[in-house]
Amino acid sequence: MITACDVTKRYPEGREALRKVSFEITAGEMVFLTGHSGAGKSTLFKLLAAIERPTSGSIVINGQNLASLRRNAIPYLRRKLGLIFQDRKLLFDRTVLDNVLLPLAIVGHPAREAMRRAQAALAKVGLPNREKAFPIALSGGEQQRLAIARAVVNRPAIILADEPTANLDTASAAEILEIFRAFQQVGVTVLIATHDPLHLPHLQPRILRLDQGEMSDAQTQSTEGGTA
Amino acid sequence: MSAWLAQHLAALRDALRRLTAAPLNSLLSLLVIGVALTLPTAGWLTLDNLRKLTGDTPGVQQISIFLALDAGKREHSEIESRLKEVRAGPWRFVPREEALKRLQASEGMTEIIASLPRNPLPDAFIITPTEAQPEALESLAKIFSTWPKVAHVQLDSAWVKRFDALLRLGKLVVILLAVLFAGALVTITFNTIRLQILAQAAEIELAKLIGATDTYIQRPLHYFGLLQGALGGLCAAVLVSAGFQLLTPPVAELARLYGANFALQGLSVSDILVLTAIGSALGWLGAKISVLIHLRRII
Numbered sequence: 181m182i183t184a185c186d187v188t189k190r191y192p193e194g195r196e197a198l199r200k201v202s203f204e205i206t207a208g209e210m211v212f213l214t215g216h217s218g219a220g221k222s223t224l225f226k227l228l229a230a231i232e233r234p235t236s237g238s239i240v241i242n243g244q245n246l247a248s249l250r251r252n253a254i255p256y257l258r259r260k261l262g263l264i265f266q267d268r269k270l271l272f273d274r275t276v277l278d279n280v281l282l283p284l285a286i287v288g289h290p291a292r293e294a295m296r297r298a299q300a301a302l303a304k305v306g307l308p309n310r311e312k313a314f315p316i317a318l319s320g321g322e323q324q325r326l327a328i329a330r331a332v333v334n335r336p337a338i339i340l341a342d343e344p345t346a347n348l349d350t351a352s353a354a355e356i357l358e359i360f361r362a363f364q365q366v367g368v369t370v371l372i373a374t375h376d377p378l379h380l381p382h383l384q385p386r387i388l389r390l391d392q393g394e395m396s397d398a399q400t401q402s403t404e405g406g407t408a
Numbered sequence: 409m410s411a412w413l414a415q416h417l418a419a420l421r422d423a424l425r426r427l428t429a430a431p432l433n434s435l436l437s438l439l440v441i442g443v444a445l446t447l448p449t450a451g452w453l454t455l456d457n458l459r460k461l462t463g464d465t466p467g468v469q470q471i472s473i474f475l476a477l478d479a480g481k482r483e484h485s486e487i488e489s490r491l492k493e494v495r496a497g498p499w500r501f502v503p504r505e506e507a508l509k510r511l512q513a514s515e516g517m518t519e520i521i522a523s524l525p526r527n528p529l530p531d532a533f534i535i536t537p538t539e540a541q542p543e544a545l546e547s548l549a550k551i552f553s554t555w556p557k558v559a560h561v562q563l564d565s566a567w568v569k570r571f572d573a574l575l576r577l578g579k580l581v582v583i584l585l586a587v588l589f590a591g592a593l594v595t596i597t598f599n600t601i602r603l604q605i606l607a608q609a610a611e612i613e614l615a616k617l618i619g620a621t622d623t624y625i626q627r628p629l630h631y632f633g634l635l636q637g638a639l640g641g642l643c644a645a646v647l648v649s650a651g652f653q654l655l656t657p658p659v660a661e662l663a664r665l666y667g668a669n670f671a672l673q674g675l676s677v678s679d680i681l682v683l684t685a686i687g688s689a690l691g692w693l694g695a696k697i698s699v700l701i702h703l704r705r706i707i
Contacts, residue, residue, distance in 0.1 A: 231617065252621070259619035269614045285418060286620045288411045330618070 181207040181338060181369045182228065187237035189223050197223040199393045200237070205371060205386075207337070210364040213373040215390035221373040222266065224390070225342045228371070229263050230254045242337065259287060262331035262368075264341035268323055270315040276302065276326055277311040283334050301333040302326075305359055321352030328359055338369045345376055416627070423631035426604060434636070437600050441640025444593050445687060446647045448586035449675075453648060455578050457673055471496070471549055472562040473533040479557040487533060487555060496548050497538040504529045530559060542569045590690055593640065597633045597694025604629060605702045612703070626699050630692055637691020641684040649674050 182205040189198040198220045205211050213221050226232040227239060230246050239246040244257060271279055280301055284294035302308055305325040307318075315323055324344060331339060339360065345353035353376070364370045389396040427434050475483065484501065491499050507529040512521050537545055549563040605612065612625055652674040663670035675683070 229617070255616075255619045255621045255624075257619075258617065263618060265617070269610070269617070271611055271614065282615065283618050286615060286618065286624055288415050290411075290414070334619075 181205055181209070181242065182371070183238075183240045184224075185238045185240075187224075187227065187234045187239060189220075189227060189232065190235045197393055198227070198234075198390075201390070201393075201395045202237075203388055203395060205369060207369055208364065208367050210360065210370040210385045211372070212385050212387045213371060213390065214375065214387055217375055218392075219375075219390040220393045221375070221390055222342060223393075225340060225373050228340055229261060230257055259283075259334060260336055260338065262328075262334070262336035262339040264324075264327050264331045264339065264344050266342040266346065268327040270323060270326060270330075272315050274314075275311065276307065276313050276315065276318070279315065279326060280329050280333050283330060287334060297333055297335075298329075301329040304332070304362075305329045306355075319352075321348055321355065324348065324352070324356055325359070328356070332363065332368075336368070339363060339371070341370070341372045343374055344372060345374060415624070419624075419627035420631050420635075422628040423635055426628070426632055427635060433600075437596060437636060438639050438643050440596055441593055441637065441687065441691075442643030442647055444589040444596070445641055445644035445683065446651075448582055448589055449644055449648045449683060450651060451578070451582040451585055453652065453673075453675065453679075455575060455582060458578070459575060460673065461670060469537060469545065471535045471537060471545065471552065473535070473552050473555075473558055474560040474562070475531045475533075476557045476559040477530055479531060483557040484531065487558070490555060491533065491535070494548070494551065495538075497536050499533055499535040502532045502534060504531050507532065542572050590686075593637065593687070593690045594694040594697070597636060597691045598698040600636065601629055601633055601695045601698035602702050604632060605698070622703070625703065629699050630695050633691040633693075633695025633698075634688045635691070637687035637689070637694075638684050639687075640691065641687025642680070644687070645675055645680045645683050 182203075184204070185202050187198055187201045188196065190196045201220075201224065213224065215221055223232070227234050227246070228241065230249060234247055237247070241257070242260060244253075246257070249257060271282070274282075277298055280298040281294055284297060289297070299308070299311070302311060305328050307322060307325050307329060310318065310322065315326060318326060328341075328344070331341075341360065344360070345356055348356065357372075360370050360372060473487065475487070488501070504527055508521065508527050511529070512518050535548075537548060539545060539548070545563055549561045552558060553561040615625055652672055656672045656674075659672045660670070
């Protein structure tokens with residue numbers, strides 16, 4: 181589903197954020213991307229979402245090589261991804277429902293169909309009765325659920341989440357991870373970048389560890405943290 | 409097709425929402441655009457009225473052909489047939505006897521004419537040309553003067569020429585004004601769209617990140633410029649119509665004092681439509697340029 185091969189990202193000022201990173205994620209997998217802050221997680225997230233382009237190497241998502249993607253093809257790639265941003269990027273001047281309707285409006289779904297899908301997405305993340313509320317009235321955990329609902333409303337095959345549990349208490353973080361787990365169980369490929377140590381050994385996800393821009397060997401949760 | 413239409417309708421709704429979201433700002437922008445369009449429109453309308461004043465008044469322009477005193481019936485019919493050929497316009501033959509009678513009828517002339525040994529007046533043709541252009545009249549007069557037994561061709565065109573030159577000057581001024589204010593309109597739209605983009609930077613960035621095409625993002629902004637220009641055009645139409653409404657009675661009064669029957673012509677429905685279309689086009693252009701320049705900075 182996602183294949184990265186010798187991906188290097190060098191910024192103009194000379195800093196090398198990623199160095200020869202390679203990995204493969206198969207369809208339906210749930211993978212955690214971990215590492216200290218500054219290890220290159222966010223850079224990799226940006227490369228996968230085609231927000232930035234790799235300096236060298238190739239990233240193939242769903243058979244499309246991002247390195248050779250034309251500029252006007254990028255929007256159509258992003259519609260197939262469910263992106264969850266570190267800063268959530270909710271629109272605070274719109275209701276919860278309107279936030280979720282936005283991706284559907286962009287694709288151009290008929291209004292009634294869009295409404296049905298948005299309500300279903302909100303129900304799936306556990307926010308069924310907050311449609312008319314504004315995001316400011318939601319708790320941190322609820323805002324994150326809203327961000328997830330917006331990401332999945334287009335039924336993407338891949339979810340990319342950048343630090344989705346940051347600034348959440350342990351219980352809320354666990355609930356958020358359970359939501360991702362539920363999506364993975366219906367066949368969605370999920371990649372979560374997080375610097376938090378993970379408290380959910382029963383998820384047994386694969387872990388990709390980034391260290392100063394380089395990929396350490398892939399490990400699984402069971403060998404990583406059996407503390408819980 | 410229906411999806412395409414739905415997207416456009418959604419963009420139009422979005423533009424309307426943004427326009428009504430800050431009513432005072434929108435109203436001020438509309439007024440500025442309206443005033444900018446009012447000046448050239450009023451100038452154009454004034455010129456149009458002046459042109460009608462000369463063009464519509466019958467008998468303002470005449471060409472008189474005076475025949476030689478020895479011209480006879482044969483020459484008359486010759487000139488008549490030639491006049492028919494050139495189709496200069498309706499004409500009328502004034503025999504010398506009739507001309508003398510008319511002259512006698514005018515006050516103070518009776519005695520002078522009675523003292524003349526014989527009728528000094530020639531036969532004449534008076535043509536009311538259908539062409540109003542001074543150049544066309546001049547060339548007609550030149551043609552007439554080459555005809556046989558034509559002693560003199562009189563074209564009272566000096567004032568027509570002056571007036572025409574004045575109209576042309578006025579036209580130039582109106583065109584310059586129009587260009588200037590069209591530039592102003594584009595600039596105003598450019599700036600409002602810039603502010604719109606700044607205010608919605610977060611929304612635009614997000615839309616872009618979750619798969620919005622450039623067209624999707626630009627469409628409501630283009631509609632915003634177009635709507636603002638169209639409403640500004642309507643605003644100008646209202647201002648100009650109101651101004652001409654105020655001017656109509658005094659102008660009619662003035663015309664009556666000069667013995668003329670002249671009514672000021674305001675904007676017609678098609679004028680208003682054209683004005684709105686011009687406003688829309690300029691607004692759209694301003695939006696287009698602004699979007700090209702400012703969206704790049706966000707994404």
